[in-house]
Amino acid sequence: MGNPLLVFWHRLFVPRDDEDEQQDVELWAHPGHPSGGAGPGMGVAGLQPATTGAIFLVLRRMRVPLIVLVLVFSISVLGLTLIPGQQPDGGTRPMGFFEAFYFMTYTATTIGFGEIPNALTTAQRMWVTVSIFVAVIGWAYAIGSMLAMLQDRTFRREVNAQRFARRVRRMPEPFLVMLGYGEAGARVAAGLDARARRLVVVDRSQERIDALELAALRADVPALAANTRQPSTLLAAGLAHPRCEGVLALTDDDEANLAVVQTAHLLRSGLPVLARVESPAMRARMAPFGQPTVVDPFDAFGDRLRLILRTPALAQLFDWLVSPPGAPVPPRIVPPGVGRWVVVGHSRTVAEVSADLRASGVEVIEVDPASPQAPAPQEPAFADLVAGSVGLVAAADRDTQNVAYVEAGLRANEAAFVVARQESAANAALFAALAPDLLLVPSEVVAREVLERLANPALWDFLLAARGQGDAWAADLLRRLVAACGEGSPTVWQVRLDAESAPALARRLAVQDVLLGALLPSPFGRAERLPLVALMLARGGAQLLVPQDDELLRAGDVLLVAGGRGAQRGWDATLGDDEALGYVLSGSSLALSWWGRRLLKPRT
Amino acid sequence: MNLEKVIFGFFVVLAATLNFGFVIGAIDNPALHNPYELFAAIVVNLIATILKFGDRTQLGAVHLATSLVASLQLIAAGISWVLVAQNGVTGGEMASVVSLAAGALLANVVSVVLLIAETISFQRR
Numbered sequence: 001m002g003n004p005l006l007v008f009w010h011r012l013f014v015p016r017d018d019e020d021e022q023q024d025v026e027l028w029a030h031p032g033h034p035s036g037g038a039g040p041g042m043g044v045a046g047l048q049p050a051t052t053g054a055i056f057l058v059l060r061r062m063r064v065p066l067i068v069l070v071l072v073f074s075i076s077v078l079g080l081t082l083i084p085g086q087q088p089d090g091g092t093r094p095m096g097f098f099e100a101f102y103f104m105t106y107t108a109t110t111i112g113f114g115e116i117p118n119a120l121t122t123a124q125r126m127w128v129t130v131s132i133f134v135a136v137i138g139w140a141y142a143i144g145s146m147l148a149m150l151q152d153r154t155f156r157r158e159v160n161a162q163r164f165a166r167r168v169r170r171m172p173e174p175f176l177v178m179l180g181y182g183e184a185g186a187r188v189a190a191g192l193d194a195r196a197r198r199l200v201v202v203d204r205s206q207e208r209i210d211a212l213e214l215a216a217l218r219a220d221v222p223a224l225a226a227n228t229r230q231p232s233t234l235l236a237a238g239l240a241h242p243r244c245e246g247v248l249a250l251t252d253d254d255e256a257n258l259a260v261v262q263t264a265h266l267l268r269s270g271l272p273v274l275a276r277v278e279s280p281a282m283r284a285r286m287a288p289f290g291q292p293t294v295v296d297p298f299d300a301f302g303d304r305l306r307l308i309l310r311t312p313a314l315a316q317l318f319d320w321l322v323s324p325p326g327a328p329v330p331p332r333i334v335p336p337g338v339g340r341w342v343v344v345g346h347s348r349t350v351a352e353v354s355a356d357l358r359a360s361g362v363e364v365i366e367v368d369p370a371s372p373q374a375p376a377p378q379e380p381a382f383a384d385l386v387a388g389s390v391g392l393v394a395a396a397d398r399d400t401q402n403v404a405y406v407e408a409g410l411r412a413n414e415a416a417f418v419v420a421r422q423e424s425a426a427n428a429a430l431f432a433a434l435a436p437d438l439l440l441v442p443s444e445v446v447a448r449e450v451l452e453r454l455a456n457p458a459l460w461d462f463l464l465a466a467r468g469q470g471d472a473w474a475a476d477l478l479r480r481l482v483a484a485c486g487e488g489s490p491t492v493w494q495v496r497l498d499a500e501s502a503p504a505l506a507r508r509l510a511v512q513d514v515l516l517g518a519l520l521p522s523p524f525g526r527a528e529r530l531p532l533v534a535l536m537l538a539r540g541g542a543q544l545l546v547p548q549d550d551e552l553l554r555a556g557d558v559l560l561v562a563g564g565r566g567a568q569r570g571w572d573a574t575l576g577d578d579e580a581l582g583y584v585l586s587g588s589s590l591a592l593s594w595w596g597r598r599l600l601k602p603r604t
Numbered sequence: 605m606n607l608e609k610v611i612f613g614f615f616v617v618l619a620a621t622l623n624f625g626f627v628i629g630a631i632d633n634p635a636l637h638n639p640y641e642l643f644a645a646i647v648v649n650l651i652a653t654i655l656k657f658g659d660r661t662q663l664g665a666v667h668l669a670t671s672l673v674a675s676l677q678l679i680a681a682g683i684s685w686v687l688v689a690q691n692g693v694t695g696g697e698m699a700s701v702v703s704l705a706a707g708a709l710l711a712n713v714v715s716v717v718l719l720i721a722e723t724i725s726f727q728r729r
Contacts (some may be wrong), residue, residue, distance in 0.1 A: 060658025067654050074647040081640075097643055098686035 012446030044110075053473075054285035057158055065142035072138040075231045076131035083124050092121075103128075157250065157501050160224065161236065167222040168238040173198045176454070177237045177244060179228040179260050180251030181208045183425050184276065184297075186215065187447030188454075190251065192326040193217040195455050200237050202228050203253070229259040231267065239268055248450065249275040254282040265289035274448060274453065294451065300445045302352030305393070305419065307467075308438060309362065311337045313473035318463060320481075321562070322452050326488040331477070333438055336417040339390030342367060344405050347420070349395050365389070369396045369405075377404040383412035395421040395440075399430070406434050412523045458560055462536045465543050477546060479531075485531045487565030493568065494560045495575065497553060502575035514585070517549025523573045523580040526587055531564035532571060615652040616719050619674065620712035622648055627706045632695035639685065645705070646682055649675045649712075663722055670715040675707035681721055 081101035084092040095103065099117065106113045107128065120128065142185035149155050175198035178185060182203075189199055189212070199221050203209055206225040213223065228251060238244045247264045257275045264273045266289070271293040277283045283294050308315045316332045323330070341362040343350045347368055349581060354364040365385055367374045367402045375381035386392055386409040394405040399422060406420050417504040420436035421426065432441055453460050466474070481490060499506045507513060516537075522528040537547040538558040544551070549560075619687030622645040653671040656664065681704035688697040 056658045056660050058658075063657055064656055066657075067651050070647060070650050070654065074643070078640075078643065081643075094688070095691065097639060097682070 006481065006537065011156070035190055039379075057155055058149060059069050062142075062145065065145040069138045069142045072135050073104060073108065073129075074137060076108065076127075078102050079127045080104065080124065084121070085124055086118055086121050087089070088118060092601070101177050104131065107132055110141065112134065155183075160327075161226070163226040164222050165236045167220075168236065168241065171198060171200070171222075171238065171241065171243055174243045174245045174428075175200055175238065175241075176246045176248055177234070177239060178202070178248045178250060179234075180249065180276070181212055182250070183441075183443035184446040184450070185248075185250045186211070187444055188248065188450045189221070190215065190391065191324075191447065191451040191455060193219055193221070194575055197454070198245075201510045202226055202233055204228060204256075204458070221454060229256050231263045234260065234263050235267070236431070237273075239264060239425065243266075243269065244551065246272040246454070248590045249273065250446075250450070254278055256552035258282060258286055261286045261289045261292045274450060294536075295446055295449050297442045297446050298349050299352070300373055301349060301395070301421070301442055302441060304448070305353050305438075305440060306356045306443050308333055310356070311471040311474065313471045314466070314469065314477065317466075317474045317478045317481075318452070320478070320489050321457060321459060321463075321492060323490045328487055329482065333366065333575065336390040337573070338362065340365065340388060341391040343387050343393045343395070344369060344390045344402075345393065346370060347399055349397070349421075350393065353393060356418045367405075369401050377401075377408035379522055382408055386412040386416055389413065389416060389420070391417040393419040393421075393435075395419070397423065401428045403427075403430055403434065406436055409557065423583070458493055459492045461538075461543070462492075462545075466534065469545070474505055480546075481533055481562060484529070484533045485562060485567065488564065489564035490531075490533075490564050491568060492560065492562045494558055495571075497575075498556045504578045504581040505553075505575045506555055508577070514553050515549065516547055516551040516553055518585055519553075519571075519574055520549070521584050522570050523577075523584050524570060527586065530570045530574075531566050532561055532567040533563075534559055534561050536560040610653055611691060614622055615648060615655055616637050616671075616712075616715055618647045619645065619652045619671075622710070623674070623678065623709045623712050626714040627702055627709050631674050632699040632705075634695075634698045637656060637698065639689075641689045642678070642682055642685065642705065645708075646675070646678045647711045649708070652715075663718060667715060670711045670718065674711040674715065677704050677711065681705040706727070 016504075028045055037560070077097070077100045080095050080103060083096055084094050087093050103116075105111075108131070123273040128383040146174075176192065178189060178199055180203055181189065181201050184207075185201070185203070189201060192199055196219070198219055199217075200207070201221055203212075203223070203225060204227060209223045209225045212221065224233075224237070225580070226236075228234075228249075228548055234247070234337055235528045239247065247260060249260035251260075252258055254277055255278060259276050261273055264271055269290055273290060275286060275292050275294050277286065277294045277296055278298065283296070286292055286294060288357040303313075307318075312333045312335060317329055319330045320327070320361040341354075341357050342365050343354045343357070344367040347366070350366065354366055357364045367382070375385065382405075390406070392413075394402040394409070396402050398407065402420055402422070406418055409418055417438075418434075419438045419440065420431055420434065422431045422439055422441045423439070425443070435595055452463055495496075495501055497509065505514065505519070517535060520529050520532060522530050532548050534551075534558075535545070537551065537552065537562075539556070561567075561571065574584050608632065608674045619661050626637055626641040626645055635723060649671065653668070655669050656668040659667065660667070681701050683694075684697075688694075688701070
């Protein structure tokens, strides 16, 4: 948007909610990141992508057909105004310009009203015959060129790019820019969409963009097939847009992700960036560009496997909290008892898993399919290995290898606990037929980690803090949550106990002590408790996990709470409404007058 | 020499000269303004406008704008002439037709000036 008039128009009429944006940026947990968002002033407006003109392309290509049309038409009209015609009064006079123009208009376009106003003379008819042939060919040529151009690939791409940029410019809500719509990208997009987050998607391949259009997401997702490495693509996707709240680089190409990280940092520093990275070297190269959050599929795979095998209840709790509101409690995986494990896979993928298993005092045998000494799945040596073990992890790079190892392992030892890694979504049916005890799909693991960080920034802090907790703690919390909030997964939100977001409580805290438990009766009837559990209390720099009911609240505390259906409404009433708060704390109603009772009566 | 530039310059200048030829003469005397010249001016102006399509430079945009103005004014002049010519043209009516065409002439002059400016700046480079 180099045109100053457009900049002015943009600044004048496109509303900006800078405060909201700022808040979102801060909410996004981003350790080691200065939270100063880019000042959305002239700098950002100046970064708008240059609009590429499909219309210019049309006009440029239509020059010759249009000129041919104008020439044919004007020569025919000119001829008619020169050739004498018969008049009803017996005289001879050529047609006027307008009459000739009118005649040619309906004749050349094959509408053919006939010879009006007067029957033509032979000389006129000869001229009109020639004119018709030439004019019809001229029209056919012009219309043909136009249609050919609409089919043209360059033109269509141009039109698509423009439509995409326009839709991004008009995004009404904060959105994330996602580069790369592969298997992990598709899962992340579906997960974010289920949580009502807006997205803009760019992928290199048109096929994947077509897949996105068929994915039936709830929100309208602008999508474009373009080279994600080019800064202009990022700008068109809304990098400089004031409502852009983050960039996700999820392509399977580390270089491309690095390019995205660099562009985002240099053009809009301070914007949260999350990048998928496979090599540690690339991770180090990304770090100087604003310390982006990185997700490593190998790390994520190892972490996830370790979490599930070591603390299955914690994994179950996390899965439940991260799933969209209302989802049922996922089943808890029961890992096998003490014994030997066989771990198949490239050393990089499985190093963490085997190290961790060894650390818990378990014997681990690593089988690297790439090494020539390793036993092949069909060899008896492998069957012997599995027969004497309690568990098998098949985490080779290729699905065919994993299928072979799992199949051989199950044949050798039916009771073994089998973990299979499934690389491609296309092979889901194969793995379902094998029915391993635990199936890990790397793209799903990456998507889960991205969603954990993005879906609810407040929840991410809790997940980080809870990672150190034991399995018994997780099982206990899960029981409490199910008892309080019901079987459907709760909504998690955070509230700061200050005059702005909890005005009634802040006023009350200034004059008296309030215990956390005292706030939990429902404002719609004190006999009931709100279906709500406090997950975390942040005070100053300290975090208290799952505060008890006798915890004394102070002004300025930040509470992270999980609540079932209707909990948020009741909780907001308690914190924000003096009458409701007084009722919850003491059981007596504050409102004295009839009008007061009518106005302040809590809706049930 | 670029053939495209020759054709472009030819039509831009021809549009201006035809327009000038039509406008010159006492403004209210129909005998001094030839309808065929107005017709030719309209056609050549339309062609000049089409030739300027699709140029994305700043100069190209102004070129197109001037040509659009000229074409619109000439077409307006043509329409008003067709309307008033049905029952004899009076001096006042003729004056309004010619003044519309004179407005178009101004736009055409700007167009020619732009063409010259473009040519000169190209020489210097």
